[in-house]
Amino acid sequence: MDSKHHATVEPIDEKPAVVAHLDDKSELGPDKHAAAVDYTGAERKNDPEEIALVRKIDWRLMILATGFSGLIAAAVFQMDGLRGIAGWRWLFIIEGAATALVAIVGFFMLPNTPLTTRWLTPRERELANARMERDRIGDATEPVSMMEGLKQACRDKRCWLFVLMQNFHLSACSFNSFFPTVVKTLGFSTTVTLVLTCPPFLFAGAAGIATGWSSGRMHERTWHITGGLLVAVVGFVIAASTLNTAGRYVACFIFPVGAYSVNSVIIGWASSTLSQTKEKKAVVLAMTNVGGQIGYIYGAYLWPDTDKPRYGIGFGASAGFALLSIACAWVIRGMLIKENRRLKSSTNERIMLYGY
Template identity: 80%
Template sequence: MSSTHQVAARDEKPTSAYLEKGSMVNEKPSALENADFTGAVSKTDPEEIRLVRKIDWRLMPTLCTMYFLNYTDRNAIAQARLNNLEDDLGMTGVQFNTAVSILFVGYVLMQVPSNMLITRIKPGMYMSAWMLIWAVVSTCTGLVKSFGGLVACRFFLGITEAPFYPGATYMLSIFYTRKEVATRIALLYCAQILATGFSGLIAAGVFAGMDGLRGIAGWRWLFFVEGAATGVVAVFGFFLLPNTPLTTPWLTPAERELAHARMERDKIGDSTEPVSAMEGLKQACRDKRTWLFCFMQNFHLSACSFNSFFPTVVKTLGFTTTITLVLTCPPFIFAGVAGIMTGWSSGRMHERTWHITAGLTVAVVGFVIAASTLNTAGRYIACFIFPVGAYSVNSVIIGWASSTLSQTKEKKAVVLAMTNVGGQIGYIYGAYLWPDTDKPRYGIGFGASAGFALLSIVCAWIIRRLLIKENEKIRASTSEHVNLYEY
């Protein structure tokens, strides 16, 4: 058998009972107390509970703050558009769409090489260094004088921002078990959702208080202010981000050993020994499930292509720039709450497919309503519905890919990058689904987004069927107590 289909006969020290959708798998009834659907063990040891809480309070605020700024910097162009960015740079036609799209070209090119490297170096130092570089590039965007300069800055911003998200999800996957990771990825993703919403409030404040200050346009000040804030946080990242459970300075020696041991215990049944970075890439590419996750995330983020055009869509309600920017915030607060709740529920129930189906179905309803009416109240209600549905499932998709394709840490790192690359490609062409010629209804963008959401649901059900078959093979091939795939 291939490495991705090997059973876990080598797993010599089973530590818990394992269940498959509620039924016991070769386990004594007395083990039911600590068992869950697919083998992830419920924490009952007070020391482990304290450890996870400590990791939460040290790791999650740092990563969430960094990711908040990651999205604030890339989304600044959406707010800058409402402060005469296009007029000041002499932009016409689809040039703004190109400026949005080009960032994701750089983003896509850098992610897989970056995550191949991250398993060989100190990820905390690596991610902080890249954050400092993207802070400089973001700040320089405020200095551009032409469309060409803007495109160049956006391209390099994509390259420098690319290592962070797949690196952050990889870091979460080496500190948290399968039962825990979906909720933490949801919290991380919530930072991105809130950044999309609060960036409007930040921009409203900058434009109201600094537009024309020292003869500099408000949109330029926006890039300066946000870039400077990112640089400050990047410096703190060098001291706050850990690298591995066994080398984390703010854990005691006993806590480091426990953090490492519990991750070893949580490995999937067909896990293998570490391999080279290139072999990890080959393992990921040979596994057909990798490509299905890439397609699912691609369709999902294609449906989320409204992200950079959300202020433009809200502007069709007919309000002033300041009011428009303020109105962009509430929908994303709701979307952030929905993302956390969905991630928590998915992790607790060890269920992925139905959570993805439910969330994206809500998004489809929102897209249809938004495309169907220009009524102010109706369209603004739709602007709550489709972000809530679309953004609620990202942590489920990424957590599912991480736990399913984690036979080696090298493969897992590459898979996380490839899945994110697949998604970001959707943003490249998605930027052209919202042309000015289609306003105010934007039927092309909303219609395409609804179709992409449905395709993502289809991918989830195909993966579910494959994993059911994989679990049947594992159970038929060994009498050992092994972890099975979640679906």
């Protein structure tokens, strides 16, 4: 059996795989896909498709929330002028207050690690932690300082490639902040425009779950990232090339579906590949997320009013960023293939290999 795509670890007992759902979400990347290969030919799985799907559903809920935000905005904007406050200010007050409240509650409810999760039984904590530890690629067992974790991450060139890949990906998603503006070019009123922004994100959420299931079941990352972002590129090209109402609205379904299908795949891939120590893994996740979000800063300047209604600059740049993100994925894939060959040639023992 070809081991390069498989997330395999030997289960410690026969308990149901659903226990994985009890694990810390920050540790449940979709990439429990490194191979544990016994050179006698044996290979065992640790439910990578289950873990991938759980993580993907988490991200899809976020996308669905983005879609429903248009419907919420349409309702809140009806409060325009109430108590002398503009509609957009009411939107900021209501959504901002709700977000802050949830963040405060989450601070006390969300666990840091399985071993410190109060609402798990001791056995569940042990099992969840053991599953995570078996998927870690590396020999480090002793904890290190966060500063050492930062140094480890900065010295690993793969970390910077993941940061770059996520930056290009989220730069391609800069349309998110201007999606209502793009939809408004179809000629509808503000309220109808806000309502029309919802369906594309619903489809993106459904497609993302399907992508996560496929990626986990096939134990594969690179081709799923490539396929998703190529779909986005097609959508960007269609949107930039036509002002036809039906054609452009169809494009508004295509590029969110493609662009938003790969976010958790990238984050999970980085998480599992660079998990030699927990501290390094934490730093890598922070760097990847922050580095990616930078794309939204300069992405805001790609959609000037002077470029409407076609917005060729924004759509063209987004397509370019998507292609650059694909290129990063293939460079990382090549590096991991080379590293796996080195690992296999260095020992005859059962080892963990990087997944791609």
